[in-house]
Each structure stands twice: as structure tokens, then as C-alpha cells.
Amino acid sequence: MYVVHLLQQRQISAMMSSYQIARFVLLTLSRSDFTQDSISLCTEEHPNRPSLEEFRAHYPIVFVDRSGFLNLFASVSLESYLRVKHEAGLAIGFLDSCSTHSFEVLFATSLPFERTFDCLVLLNGRDVETAAEALSLRDVLADFDGDKTQPVASAICSLLRKGLGKRVCLVSTRPTTTQEWGLLQGPPAGVPSVAVGLLLDADHCYALVDRGPPADSSDAPDFRAFWGDRSELRRFQDGSILEAVVWPAKNARDRRGLVLDVCRHILARHAGLNGLTMVGDFLDPLLQLPTVEFPSATPYGTGEEVTTELVAAYDDLARVLRRLHDLPLTVSSVRGTSPTLRSTEVFPPLVGALGTDYGAYFTTDDGFLCPLPFKAHVPHLVPLTRVVVHMEATGKWPDDLEALRRVKAAFHVTLAKMLRENAKLVTTVHPEHVDVLKDGFVFRLRIAAHKEIGLARQSVGPNGAIAIKDTDLSRKIEFETEILPSLTSTLHGLQQQHSTFSAACRLAKRWVASQLLSGHMTEECIELLVASVYVAPAPYAVPNSPRLGFQRFLALLANHDWSRQPLVVNFAGKISKDEEADIHSTFVGQRSTLPPMFLATPLDGQQRSRWTEHAPTGQILHRLVALARESLRVLEGQVACPLEADVKQIFRPPLDPYDVIIHLDERRLPTAHLAVDCSHRTTLKRRKDDCMPVVDFDIAALYVQALQETYGDLALFFYDRYGGNLVAVLWKPHAFQPLPFKVSQIGGRTLNAEGKMVPNVEAVLEDFSTLGKGLVTSVETRTSKWTV
Numbered sequence: 198m199y200v201v202h203l204l205q206q207r208q209i210s211a212m213m214s215s216y217q218i219a220r221f222v223l224l225t226l227s228r229s230d231f232t233q234d235s236i237s238l239c240t241e242e243h244p245n246r247p248s249l250e251e252f253r254a255h256y257p258i259v260f261v262d263r264s265g266f267l268n269l270f271a272s273v274s275l276e277s278y279l280r281v282k283h284e285a286g287l288a289i290g291f292l293d294s295c296s297t298h299s300f301e302v303l304f305a306t307s308l309p310f311e312r313t314f315d316c317l318v319l320l321n322g323r324d325v326e327t328a329a330e331a332l333s334l335r336d337v338l339a340d341f342d343g344d345k346t347q348p349v350a351s352a353i354c355s356l357l358r359k360g361l362g363k364r365v366c367l368v369s370t371r372p373t374t375t376q377e378w379g380l381l382q383g384p385p386a387g388v389p390s391v392a393v394g395l396l397l398d399a400d401h402c403y404a405l406v407d408r409g410p411p412a413d414s415s416d417a418p419d420f421r422a423f424w425g426d427r428s429e430l431r432r433f434q435d436g437s438i439l440e441a442v443v444w445p446a447k448n449a450r451d452r453r454g455l456v457l458d459v460c461r462h463i464l465a466r467h468a469g470l471n472g473l474t475m476v477g478d479f480l481d482p483l484l485q486l487p488t489v490e491f492p493s494a495t496p497y498g499t500g501e502e503v504t505t506e507l508v509a510a511y512d513d514l515a516r517v518l519r520r521l522h523d524l525p526l527t528v529s530s531v532r533g534t535s536p537t538l539r540s541t542e543v544f545p546p547l548v549g550a551l552g553t554d555y556g557a558y559f560t561t562d563d564g565f566l567c568p569l570p571f572k573a574h575v576p577h578l579v580p581l582t583r584v585v586v587h588m589e590a591t592g593k594w595p596d597d598l599e600a601l602r603r604v605k606a607a608f609h610v611t612l613a614k615m616l617r618e619n620a621k622l623v624t625t626v627h628p629e630h631v632d633v634l635k636d637g638f639v640f641r642l643r644i645a646a647h648k649e650i651g652l653a654r655q656s657v658g659p660n661g662a663i664a665i666k667d668t669d670l671s672r673k674i675e676f677e678t679e680i681l682p683s684l685t686s687t688l689h690g691l692q693q694q695h696s697t698f699s700a701a702c703r704l705a706k707r708w709v710a711s712q713l714l715s716g717h718m719t720e721e722c723i724e725l726l727v728a729s730v731y732v733a734p735a736p737y738a739v740p741n742s743p744r745l746g747f748q749r750f751l752a753l754l755a756n757h758d759w760s761r762q763p764l765v766v767n768f769a770g771k772i773s774k775d776e777e778a779d780i781h782s783t784f785v786g787q788r789s790t791l792p793p794m795f796l797a798t799p800l801d802g803q804q805r806s807r808w809t810e811h812a813p814t815g816q817i818l819h820r821l822v823a824l825a826r827e828s829l830r831v832l833e834g835q836v837a838c839p840l841e842a843d844v845k846q847i848f849r850p851p852l853d854p855y856d857v858i859i860h861l862d863e864r865r866l867p868t869a870h871l872a873v874d875c876s877h878r879t880t881l882k883r884r885k886d887d888c889m890p891v892v893d894f895d896i897a898a899l900y901v902q903a904l905q906e907t908y909g910d911l912a913l914f915f916y917d918r919y920g921g922n923l924v925a926v927l928w929k930p931h932a933f934q935p936l937p938f939k940v941s942q943i944g945g946r947t948l949n950a951e952g953k954m955v956p957n958v959e960a961v962l963e964d965f966s967t968l969g970k971g972l973v974t975s976v977e978t979r980t981s982k983w984t985v
Contacts, residue, residue: 701746872920
């Protein structure tokens, strides 16, 4: 009927194509305001026919049919109309983006309620009864045959729209479904419940102050009546004196909870609802350190404030480096490469030492802190923040790769000396880098010369001819000195644009690690997957809560067709439509030679999917998709019923598939305080500023690396880098095939009765304990797959 109205108004014509009509319908819906501009298809006048003003007095939305007596939108709530208007605006944006998947996104993708909204307000049957009584809805109930669900939902949404104001883009309710019943039966008795979804406005949702009218305004009494004792007079910097409501927040985590605090106050004051069930960022505890006691002056929250301090220290160090004019070459740029500078490090470095560190250290004469060998505890992990220092372009660099590296080593020595003497910083120099202690954080500086990439590409043939082609070494240098800094800048910009990207990405990385997949999927790959949720959110709006961003990350992993479709992460639209088509055609034509997970970004250059070139493998990707699908099902069930939710459930790995479990001593783990179910309490204390701590020492990661290097041909090894106290082992099926005797393959094998080599599993299990002596407490065998 709306299309008929547009045709009647000559806004569309029969000459337009179906696409043009559909697009125009969406465009007019997105720009419409049916609450003010009512529609009527009736063109004839009749003395007894009600006017549009009379219809508006009884209905929020009015669309009168040709007879002039029937409102086609009589059963359409204001919330439903606003939801349709919002979705139409999103659809127009997707169509204008010229994406190759617009049709699939708009017409073939479901939008679960729990995956659409940033926050949810849930009312059970008792809440509905209480609200109906407090809001005096008895007169309205007659229009709904006594059903309280719809009038209560509309009243609650109206209250929230008024109170939240610019904090939200949309307030909507979950569509209700009615079960069918027989002609001779009564309607099924359902328990009344209301689910209200909030889409947040990123620019205003975290505001600490809600400004009201001037104190002498006629609107001031209404403002005070609405907000009650939360309203107060405040004088602002522009000199105005206004009624205002101030919401306290100590850190970023508290600011993310402001919207729900506003909802609680409004609904408690006007609807008599206390102790309501609300769903916001209930996964925040996974980013906290509840067993670490922090000084009151430095609240940790979910780590954003520590990241801000680290970035400030990095900026200050960059300024110090640019002022070092006595270097042989001038510093042209300072670029970070670590996740901490992308705000995606799950647990940013702590400034200080944990209580368990004391007694594990002693101070040497050179100003280094070293662990004592006879202490049970090891110092907690101090992550490095890696920084690439680019020098000015010059032709004075040597033409030999080894000579260039020696010149760089001399640069590192000079740089460390100048930082000690000029900036009074604690430094440690190595041939490949310089470690600098600044404001409690350790930065690893590396001199970069673009010429090094070109020299690494050169190879001399038998006839002395020089061939230039990419090598593993040149790709590695290019990735570390050029590609990775560009990714850091890009993701840092994305975080500035979408403030919840950081927390969503950290949740995703923690979930992948908690599934014992640390080392089987790169950090950059996970970050790009989460970035895709924000860069191309279709068919949803951009998520403005970490929980929702993480939820859509799981949905992307579970639902994307990795075998048939590449994933294009198009930052700032830098990949044109033609280039995207080329990526798809290349993917289809060369699928058998490409990685199982194919990611394309504007940073790739000529190398396709450099982020997933080596990991994950097809087997790991299959496992990851299955875990994501099950975790998504559990998480969305918890969102629907948060009172019974164990938020850590999906962060505990299933151990059934594994053959061997190696249990580790938690006292020897430098990341024990990061564990999902950590029970050992400790305190954060100040560390000496003039001593370099032990950096990047993760004994569990080193142990897994040793296992992989020694027995990687026999088994796969899995662990959680964030406090995991076990290593899971999965035997490779082909490793148990009898092999002809070869000296090069005798490691971990023995001869059977036929003179063939087979794995000596008993000896391998013993080696697991031997390699991890002091760290491994026990080796548990769960299957007998090694029986040959």
C-alpha cells in the first residue's frame, strides 16, 4: 500500500525499474516521519469520515485506506515503525556501498534480536505487572483485551527514549510471536515478558553529564520532576547555569555502564522497577584482574587506562628519539608494531611488580633484575612494546647485507648510550635491538633501513648474475618494518573511530587463546576479523558495546563460507569495486593454492592473504568454526537469560578431543594471575625505576616451543598463553604409520618386530616431563591412539 501511495503522489512511475522502486521506497521510509506526517489513500470527501487529526488522537502511526475509515497501521506500534525506518536507512547505506554481497546481506541474512542491539532491558511477568500498575495503564489495557505486554513495552520505550535522549539511536522491542491454536481450544496461556533493545549512539552514549534547561526556564520543573534527586544546578564553562544530571565514572568500564545506570534510575523512579535484569557488557570480567589488588590511585578497570599511560609514554619516547641530533643519521619516523599500541593487547603491561615477584628477584651491579634459581615463583610476565625507528634515506648504507646489519648494531649501541646520557633512561643494548625502560614500561627499539629489504631480495647465481626476487627473509623484514607498523596505525585509527573495538578485539583474542589455540592463529589475523565486524557491519549497525562486537566476531567465524568466499577487510574504502572483483576471481581461480582462511586488506600489496599464509591450517580452522558455532549458541542463550549465565563458560576449553594432557605448576607460570579461573590473590607494588626487569619471559610458551620443535612431526600442541595451566597434545594419525629405518627420523621412534620405525610413545611421554622439569607436575594420558 505504501508503494501505491508513492505512485499516487507521482513519486514513482511505471517506467522505473524494480530496483529503482525498491531503492526509492527504502529511501523515503528512512526519511519519513509518520508520527507527524500521516498518510491517507482516500481522495474523496465525506461528511462522516474521520479526519487525520482524529486518527492521530488514538493511534501513534496513521495510514488510512481508500475508504477513509480504516487505519492500516492500527496494530503497528511506534517502536516497530522506528525499527523499520532505522533498517531502511541501513539498507540504503549498504546499497550505496556498491558491495558485491548487498543482496545476500539484505535479503538472505537473519537478524537475531540478541545480535542486533548493544544493550537489553528484560522484564519478566512480575515486572510487567508492576510497571502496568505504576504507569496507570488500565485505560489502555482495554484496547489490547487485557494483554499487558504491548502497552507496557510501549510505555517503557517511551520513558527510555525521553531519558536517554541522544545516547541512543533506537529503542525497540523484541517482536512477539503467538502460537497457533485449534478452533475449539482457547488461546495458549503465555507468561508476559518484554525485551527492550537499545542501539547506542557512539558520539553521546558515554557522556557524563546530561544537560537540562536553564534554571529559570519553564521546562526546569518538568526536568526536575523527571530526574528527581539526580537533578542539580551546575554552572558550565560557557557561563550558563543549567539543570543537569551527573553520572559518576572512574574508568572506561564504568563509562560503558552509564546507559544501563540511566535506565535503572528512570525505570525505578517512574515504573517502580527495581533489580531489573539488564544485559550490557557482562563479559567485562574476562578483561579484568580480580585477584590482583591495585593501589587505590590506579584503578585498573578493564585495562584501558593502562593502555593510555603506555601510549603517552610511547609518544614521549618518540619525541626524545626525534631530538637526538647527534646520531649519524636523523630519525625520520618512529612507528609502533605491538598490539599494545593498537589497543588490542588482552592484558596491557602492569607498571610495577606483583607480590609473588618479591623474593624471586635480586639486583645486579649493572641494574638488572634477575630471578633466583631456588625460588618457587617466577616473576610475572613483562610484555615488550616493539617500536621500529626509521632513519633518514641515504646512500651511505653498505651494499652487503651482513655489513648493513653490523652498522645497525653500531647504531643500536650509540642509540642506547645517548638515551642513557641525554634522557637518563635505563637501556639494554643488543645487536638487533635496544630495550628501554620508560615510565615503568619496556620498549624494544629496532633500527630499520629500507635498503635491507632490497639486499635480502638479492641472490647470486652460479654465473655471478644477481637475481632479485622475494625471499622468506625479505618478506619477514618487510612485514616487521613496514606492513606491521601500517597495520598498527590503521587499527589505532579504527579504535579512535569506534571506542569499543579495543575491548571487543581483546575478548576475541582471549577466547581464541582460552580454546588452547595460542600459536595456531596469529594476533593480527584475529584483529582483522574483529575489524571486519566494524568496517563492514552489514546487515547490522556498527556495534557500540564490546559484548556485541565479540558476539558478531563469533558469528562471522561460524557462518562465513571460508572454503568459497574470501573475507575482504576494506579499510576506509581503499579497495575499489574492480579490485574487489579481482580478489574474488583470483580466489576462485587459485583456491587450491591459497590458505584455508583468506583475508584481503589494502595493506597486502602483491602478496595475497599474508595474514593467514601459515596459520590457521585447515584442521585448526575447522576446529575453530565448530568452537565458534557452539560458543555463539551458548552466549546468545546467556544473553536471553543472563540471571543463570556463567560468563566464563565459553572461555573454558573442552578437553575431550585431546590424547594427552600435560599439567603445569601454576607457581612457575609468569601469567598465572591472568587465568580465567585464577584463585591466587596478589598485590601490585612499585618496582625500582632504575632496574631493568626480566622481559618477555614466558616459560610456558618456551616449553611449548621446545615440544613443537622436538616432536612436532608426531603431535600438535595446544595451550592458553593467558594463564593456562596445561598443555593439550593431539597425536597426528599419519605419525603412527610404520616407516623404513632412517637415521634422520629416529627421534622419538623405535623399531618394531618387522624392523620398521614406529613412535616410542612411552619414551615420548617421559620426555614431556624431562623437557619441562620443574614446570610439569604430571602427564595424563586420556586415550590409547598410539597403539600401533
